[in-house]
Amino acid sequence: MQMNASSIVNQKAEWEKLGVKLPAFDHAAMTAATKEHPIWVHFGAGNIFRGFIAALQQRLLNEGLADRGIIAADTFDYDIIDKIYTPYDNLTMNVTLNPDGTTSREIIGSIAEGLRADSSDAAMMARFKEIFTDPGLQMISFTITEKGYALYRPDGSLMPVVQADIDEGPAHARHAMSMVTALLLERFQNGAAPLAVVSMDNCSHNGEKLQTSVMTIAKAWLEKGYVGQDFIDYLTDESKIAFPWSMIDKITPRPHKIVEEQLVKDGIEGMEPIVTSKNTFIAAFVNAERPQYLVIEDKFPNGRPALEKAGVYLTDRDTVNKTERMKVTTCLNPLHTAMSVYGCMLGYTLICDEMKDADIVALIKRLGYVEGLPVVVNPGILEPKAFIDEVVEQRLPNPFMPDAPQRIATDTSQKVGIRFGETIKSYIAEGRDLNTLVSIPLALAGWLRYLLAVDDNGNAFEVSADPLKDDLQAKLAGIEVGKPETFTNQLDDILSNASIFGTDLTKTVLADKIKAYFKAELAGPGAVRKTLHDAVNA
Structure with a gap:
């Protein structure tokens, strides 16, 4: 058995015999609709996203409460996209590790596209610009770890890559935060539609950290003459760009040998973990605990998926x-x-x-x-x-x-x-x-x-x-x-x-x-x- 877009349609009985729950929606239709008019882009394509956040949107898709999925992007480790997303048609085998020793399996199919957020790849950057200028885009979210937002070295000076991004301007952004700021500039210049910019990382004041990093770069570009004050005003107007805070909790450890062996024993191919060039140990499956919590400040100026119906707490800051x-x-x-x-x-x-x-x-x-x-x-x-x-x-x-x-x-x-x-x-x-x-x-x-x-x-x-x-x-x-x-x-x-x-x-x-x-x-x-x-x- 191979996990791909064809097998989840043509080999349903075989998957179900292996105790694997399949997407209950038209995967091809969801993919096409999402690519045409995206509503959600997520940066940080690792396990917490695949095993938790993407599964939330799958639940909405399964219940007919959404018709589009998520576009995943990685800003750091492009091998994740090339070796874990693309060969499996962006599907993930999600294995829940229950305290009683049983496991539950579900193929997560809510990810419509996997992109490398690589500023040196012109085709990828063109696709990101296309996505960010779609007025229907509702949210971009992040699980890039706390250090993904960091612009400064321990001695208080800017990281060389960030300094270069500031000096060379939006067209040459390389750091994740510079790239996101440059894409927000594209959105501003093409209609200035609203957007929620949501950190879902496991750190205190995550929305504030994200906002501070974006504003630091935007204001530096203002000083250099790359952007106008009107762009700064757009970023600071909460009716246009919001930076909701969130709290996330779900333990998603690295792929475990026991889980891998169980999947291989059942004839599911391609489940062996790989080590990427950035030293990430990752597999086509995610193993994670059952308890999970996601609490988000309900500040979405362009609308949002009905996440509260998937178990998310939507509340105040x-x-x-x-x-x-x-x-x-x-x-x-x-x-x-x-x-x-x-x-x-x-x-x-x-x-x-x-x-x-x-x-x-x-x-x-x-x-x-x-x-x-x-x-x-x-x-x-x-x-x-x-x-x-x-x-x-x-x-x-x-x-x-x-x-x-x-x-x-x-x-x-x-x-x-x-x-x-x-x-x-x-x-x-x-x-x-x-x-x-x-x-x-x-x-x-x-x-x-x-x-x-x-x-x-x-x-x-x-x-x-x-x-x-x-x-x-x-x-x-x-x-x-x-x-x-x-x-x-x-x-x-x-x-x-x-x-x-x-x-x-x-x-x-x-x-x-x-x-x-x-x-x-x-x-x-x-x-x-x-x-x-x-x-x-x-």
């Missing part, structure tokens, strides 16, 4: 912000990061296995229930304690959710300021005693110890990718595991960096606590375990 803060700063993401760095050092390769470790469970329970909940804001649509309960009792222990601490430890330097720094700031703002915190300084000490790339048995391991990895490891130079005396004041330069932690930790009592945990974890083999155990059981 304040509620989105509270829900997102609840998850990212308290109820899920901090737990994930804390357990990932310790899991890597303690030799774990699966999050579900970590949930059998009493010390790690104690670490994240204290982090969520004891340290986080006192300063969390209840968003009203989801209850924070119940959310943590689901995370700790169902989601993280799910043995059929093959998520790895190594994946979650990626880009930790970009995450700690939100995942821990926001709670620290809340404690300071509310006059709470920072000395009562244990799991937060333990998590931060664990991350810095993790950066030494030596596990708790004294063996070297590979630190996950992180844009600040080289810089941070250089600052830790000279510190040796097993020789605590090699640790002097090397952490000060890191802990004082408010751009990493959200605040200068050396001006708080937490710095000494982090240093003490860090030094204890250097003592030798088993020191990480002993420090963790002693701290969470004190």
Whole structure:
């Protein structure tokens, strides 16, 4: 069996015999209608999009609540389009990993087109201009990760590619944010129709980050004379261009061998994962947990799909912000990061296995229930304690959710300021005693110890990718595991960096606590375990 546009029509019985749910709409008609008059373009063609966002539109298509799908684009890894989208006619095998050990399979067919957002490809750029100048386009959305919006280097200077985009103007845009701004300019110059520009990335104030990046580039082009003030006015008029905020939550780990083997055993071809030239490990299938949440600020000046009928919460910005803060700063993401760095050092390769470790469970329970909940804001649509309960009792222990601490430890330097720094700031703002915190300084000490790339048995391991990895490891130079005396004041330069932690930790009592945990974890083999155990059981 091959997954393609022909087989989902001509081999329905065979697919259904394999327990695969098929699109319940005319896939060819949807594709043609979408290409002719697109309503939705999504940038970031990876797993969270394929396994969650595209599945939402499929639900609307299945129920006759929509007649058009989504156009997917990738701004970073063109192999995803060329090797995972095009050969399968933009179809995805979506495998849901249920907590009881069963799996559910559905072919997602709501993606009408897969495009490479490559500014050097004239044909692709012409197609994007065609799409963006269609007055019926309602929304463009993004899952490009938080760093996809970043324009600046850690030292505060513009990235060279962004500076070049600013100097050379809209016609030569290369960075994702420059490209989107240039396409919005095309829309402005061809009728100035409204549009919602929606970040669906898993980061705080995602709509604000997206808006800030777009406006930074647009205003720089204004200064250079590439655009007029009228374009700036268009971007800042919410009745024309809106940047709704959102909160997204669904764990979509990398393709797992067990799932691949089950699909291959059933005779489904082409399910073997590939590694792209940009080092993305991806397959024609997505495996993901069942729980999912998407909360979006209902600000769509040109209309939108009926997403509330697919389970999306459409609400106001304040509620989105509270829900997102609840998850990212308290109820899920901090737990994930804390357990990932310790899991890597303690030799774990699966999050579900970590949930059998009493010390790690104690670490994240204290982090969520004891340290986080006192300063969390209840968003009203989801209850924070119940959310943590689901995370700790169902989601993280799910043995059929093959998520790895190594994946979650990626880009930790970009995450700690939100995942821990926001709670620290809340404690300071509310006059709470920072000395009562244990799991937060333990998590931060664990991350810095993790950066030494030596596990708790004294063996070297590979630190996950992180844009600040080289810089941070250089600052830790000279510190040796097993020789605590090699640790002097090397952490000060890191802990004082408010751009990493959200605040200068050396001006708080937490710095000494982090240093003490860090030094204890250097003592030798088993020191990480002993420090963790002693701290969470004190």
